[in-house]
Amino acid sequence: MLTDRDYQELLEAIEGELDEASARRLEMRLQASEELRLEYDRIRSGRSLMERLEVSPMPGERAQRVRNHVRAGLPAAQARSSGTASASMIGQHQRLASSSGLAAAWLAAAALIVVAVATGLFLQLRQPSVQLRLAQDPASMLERAAYTIHTGKHSPGPVVNLASASLSDAQQWISRTAGLELETDIPATPKNCCQDVSLRQACKTSVEGCTTMALRYEVAGHPVTLLIADAARLKDAPEPSLWHKNVVYRPAEGDGLKTLSWTDGGQTYTLISDLPGYGQQACYLCHLDESTRHKIENLELSF
């Protein structure tokens, strides 16, 4: 049984911190003890592995949330710690408020806000059209990850079994676990939202350092994998469009699999399945309404 001192000495030896006499004594002990030798090898190996560990970037969604909270907390924190109004953001605002010409600036800002709100309302209320385009660029990171997961070439670690869950359960889990949202027009989803869609599994994964949620389900017996990620964290997310949902269709060679990818509301989505056509029935997960499904079913590629 090795002692704390033994472990300390082994590490010092590996890091070249032992003096010559101690190093010689350790060398003799290493020759005599297999246990010590084994542990020496393990420490060296573990140290080499730890050197490969990289700082994991804070996921974009989380960073934004923290940034907002911190920014909101900043004036109060400053007011408490500074004691002078001039040192705080509040103080800065007060100084701004006393300057001449401010009224015009406020009016301009108010007008901008009105225009922004009106535009936002317009974009929210209008029914977005869908433009389905054949992929031109090489497969994106998220598409490759979707393929890898869907075909079982990589089994993600902890997986949540959703076989007996509802879509709203899955939505809550996704939001809580990864800070991502799964938008749906299905209101108050019942346990089995529809007969032809069955949830299977969900898993939080990481694709090139970007937090990603993988949701597996079946549509009419065909397995589907949906990957959701923060678009800002992906280098090659499809460009979102203000005027329509810009969906990229990519047929895979040989195995009948196809992907549909789009960016919307700051998130990128990739669906992969072997469903017929462009695989658009995979979208049924979030669209229960018959007329919407009819539109999805009749989607055509635009060029």
Place this chain on the structure above:
Amino acid sequence: MQRGKQKSIEEILQRCREGDPEGFRELFERYRDQVWSVAFHLSRNADLAEDLTQQVFLKLFDKVKLFRGQSQFSTWLYRVVVNAFLDHKRRRRPDYQLEDAVVAPALQREPAQERRLARQELSSEVRRGLLQLSEKLRTPLVLRYLAGLSYQEIAQAMDLSPGTVASRISRGHAKLAQVLSHLRDAGLED
């Protein structure tokens, strides 16, 4: 830490002391990933790590005037992270669950991309192994390799002797090698 970089951090800190919000913004952007990463590896939970990161920066903005430069700023900062984590443990909120899984794509890679992905995959494997270690062994490893602290600085942050820190790091290495023995067998560690 490099001397030039340290000087620049000093400038940011000076702006923070003067209450300049831009200084605080720069401080957040510069250290957020490191603070998050350390918080995540200590807590093993993304939600908790997010809370801790937020707490740390709010606390930092309030206390930055107390930092007098006797130690490296990063040492002081990571001590704040460790203390926030220990405070949380004392309060122990049960609503956080362990979770993390890492997957890497494997199709149509360019050679340079292949190398980068291989590096990231190995880092992810090490992360997965590290997260399996006990807190006692994991914390000094996180502070050593992610926060870049010396044994002396870790000892200060954890209220331990440098000898105990070295022994725990050594044991942590050995345990990690055991947990990730499949990498060793596949020759992936070198």
